[in-house]
Amino acid sequence: MTCDIRRFVTLGVLLVLLIVTASAAAQPPDRWTRPFEGHRVIGNLYAVGTYDLAVFLITSDEGHILINTGLEDSTALIRDNMNSLGFELDDVEILLTMQAHWDHTAALAEIKEITGAEMWATEGDARVLEDGGFSDPHFGGEESFPPVSVEKIIAEGDVIELGDTRLTVMETPGHTEGSSSYLMKVTEGGRDYDVAIANMATINPGKQLVVDPTYLGVADDFAETFSKQRALDVAVWVSAHGSQYGLHDKYERGQAYHPDTFVDPEGFLATVERLESLYLEQVEAERR
Ligand SMILES: [Zn+2]
Numbered sequence: 606m607t608c609d610i611r612r613f614v615t616l617g618v619l620l621v622l623l624i625v626t627a628s629a630a631a632q633p634p635d636r637w638t639r640p641f642e643g644h645r646v647i648g649n650l651y652a653v654g655t656y657d658l659a660v661f662l663i664t665s666d667e668g669h670i671l672i673n674t675g676l677e678d679s680t681a682l683i684r685d686n687m688n689s690l691g692f693e694l695d696d697v698e699i700l701l702t703m704q705a706h707w708d709h710t711a712a713l714a715e716i717k718e719i720t721g722a723e724m725w726a727t728e729g730d731a732r733v734l735e736d737g738g739f740s741d742p743h744f745g746g747e748e749s750f751p752p753v754s755v756e757k758i759i760a761e762g763d764v765i766e767l768g769d770t771r772l773t774v775m776e777t778p779g780h781t782e783g784s785s786s787y788l789m790k791v792t793e794g795g796r797d798y799d800v801a802i803a804n805m806a807t808i809n810p811g812k813q814l815v816v817d818p819t820y821l822g823v824a825d826d827f828a829e830t831f832s833k834q835r836a837l838d839v840a841v842w843v844s845a846h847g848s849q850y851g852l853h854d855k856y857e858r859g860q861a862y863h864p865d866t867f868v869d870p871e872g873f874l875a876t877v878e879r880l881e882s883l884y885l886e887q888v889e890a891e892r893r
Pocket residue numbers: 704706780
């Protein structure tokens with residue numbers, strides 16, 4: 606009898622623990638949803654995302670390009686940030702992503718619906734965008750964001766043109782199969798700046814590179830990305846998370862615009878090299 610009660614209590618405690626753990630896992634980090642003011646990065650590149658989930662706006666006189674969203678309810682925040690900078694969500698013509706993970710894609714379908722913009726994506730990410738994350742080899746098996754149809758496949762070296770904006774596609778696979786970065790040149794005050802909107806090659810926990818790889822070729826994909834990014838000429842860089850590119854060290858709320866605010870070639874190289882050593886350590890550990 607006592608034993609039964611004990612078992613009953615133990616089961617009850619386990620159940621409560623399970624529920625607490627599950628709801629904690631479902632709760633996104635506060636920094637992902639915390640509003641942050643829209644601001645100009647350099648030239649016609651603006652940041653209009655949350656405190657940590659980066660959303661980039663590239664403006665032109667023939668409409669705008671929007672890269673990424675935040676979570677599913679981020680449309681209003683993106684719209685407010687755009688409005689505060691004098692731009693309209695309705696003028697977005699092209700939607701892009703850096704990586705087809707729900708924290709960067711979940712409002713795409715809604716924004717597409719509102720604006721009538723076209724979704725352009727790499728082949729690897731297009732599949733995942735269209736099935737709402739179902740075919741994601743790491744987080745898949747269920748829908749993790751509202752599916753969004755893709756109008757155009759983009760690939761390495763493609764130049765996306767809108768008005769006088771030219772954005773070059775650089776495939777940087779590994780984090781997802783279709784992870785991509787975008788390169789542009791900006792001229793400010795008579796000086797040319799090489800700008801990289803770079804998807805950084807972080808490895809999500811539980812991902813396997815060489816032993817039972819999460820997808821075939823994932824290790825080679827990461828290696829390709831590191832070698833491309835190391836060779837890149839970068840003055841200004843930003844990435845999919847504010848914390849990755851030091852947003853809050855470089856920029857404070859209300860700070861006046863200066864084209865040099867996000868100039869940080871050493872920081873870019875150091876970040877690529879740090880991530881590459883984590884990658885090499887994991888490859889080594891898996892082979893042990
Ligand atoms: Zn991700």
